[in-house]
């Protein structure tokens with residue numbers, strides 16, 4: 001990751017400098033000592049648009065279109081609802097039960113993975129193609145300490161891998177994961193989905209390939225699930241004939257049933 005750099009806030013302390021240093025090493029990025037310099041000046045000097053900034057309260061990415069940082073988004077509200085025994089459409093589509101393994105092929109900021117980890121109570125593997133989004137998710141999940149303790153436990157049960165899912169899926173053995181899940185950037189985005197606004201600039205927007213779905217079907221023991229705009233042709237194109245989601249919901253879940261969970 002050499003075309004980005006990592007620095008601290010303008011007014012910083014020793015802890016942030018040490019943390020920024022160690023992140024730069026971990027992710028193979030350049031560390032730049034901020035020395036109270038305006039960010040615009042450093043960006044110009046290093047001819048670089050995207051910067052990771054380590055502050056006391058959080059790590060964020062500053063891009064040409066604003067700042068983004070890890071946030072559990074709707075996961076907190078969804079977990080509170082689940083704790084009251086309310087239903088969650090994604091979990092219904094997955095038919096997820098305690099102990100089942102989940103591969104989340106499109107991690108983003110991990111809101112869905114948090115719900116999967118909460119329900120399954122076991123490790124969820126999350127794949128994210130963009131290196132900076134993977135970094136933010138990884139560091140945000142590791143540092144998680146939410147007021148809802150179940151959410152914190154779920155966060156610590158997610159393993160983030162920075163990889164394109166098509167490449168990763170090919171390496172997995174047959175029938176090795178219970179549920180394989182895809183939530184790609186929609187072909188026709190729902191622009192009122194505000195939780196996705198910050199990541200649009202960095203996210204991989206390529207359509208899911210039929211090859212990836214075929215591989216997912218080979219790997220899955222139980223189900224392959226695809227989230228998409230309810231009006232999307234992607235369900236047809238990728239072979240999802242069974243669809244679940246509210247009649248008036250803008251989002252639907254396509255299901256390919258592989259086998260019953262025993």
Ligand SMILES: C[S@@+](CC[C@H](N)C(=O)[O-])C[C@H]1O[C@@H](n2cnc3c(N)ncnc32)[C@H](O)[C@@H]1O
Nearest residue numbers: 106108109110111112128129164165183203204
């Ligand atoms: C709609 S967002 C996922 C949001 C996520 N489900 C959540 O709850 O926060 C889609 C994410 O998948 C990533 N992505 C898209 N194609 C991918 C691929 N082929 N491999 C891995 N990640 C991919 C994008 O970069 C983006 O971060």
